[in-house]
Amino acid sequence: MQNVSISKGNSKMGRIASVSLPAGITCNPSAPCYKACYARRLAARRQNVRDAYERNWEVYQTHPDIYKLQVKAAAATQRFFRYHVSGDIPDMDYLRMMVEIARELPLTGFMAFTKQYELVNEWIAENGPLPQNLQVLFSVWRNFDCPNPYNLPEAHVAYRDGFHTARSDAYHCHKNCTECCLMGKGCWNLKPGEQVEIDEH
Ligand code: SF4
DSSP: OOOOOEEOOBTTTBSOEEEOOOTTTTSOTTOTTTTTOHHHHHHHHOHHHHHHHHHHHHHHHHOHHHHHHHHHHHHHTOSEEEEOSSSOOOSHHHHHHHHHHHHHOTTSEEEEEESOHHHHHHHHHHHOSOOTTEEEEEEOBTTBOOOOTTOOOEEEEEOTTSOBOSOTTOEEOOSOHHHHHHHTOSGGGOOTTOEEEEEOO
8 A cells, every 4th residue: 555645845935835746637627737747747846746646546546545545644633634636526526525624634724726617616516605614726727617616715817918807806815825824825715706916837
């Protein structure tokens, strides 16, 4: 049995732990951002990163109970935990697992960006709101419809060519997640309907 690989942080997130999956195979197949995907390009360059994401995917597919146990154990000691620096919510069972973990660990704040809009909307339609400590942001991409009937917070891109989709009141990302979490700002703290704008990687 392989272990799930948990990242202890990176230069942008600081010491915020995360679990990731391979980009592409776990993403919304309609999403148009595959070519521009920073996570995919990073994994393509770094074998150890690619191996870690693929191992996580393998564990989830073959032993989802073990995947859940290990993610939960890693998150249990954290105040903040991030899903998917790479990859996305692959299916409804995975989203259910994220909800279960959040309910079982009410003192940990979880956060995920997703373009799996329909999956999340369907879950909310059937089950009601997500747990308050599971912050799911709809990740908006230009020319890609983002149905958001439940008014979830949104993450928008400030494109290198100057194009914006965010409203003027969006919070602009300053690339220090630890500071955001400590100061009660940014992604973990957005209210329904609020937006964050993040520079294109
Ligand atoms: S807004 Fe803050 S929490 Fe969100 S990505 Fe930027 S630095 Fe991280």
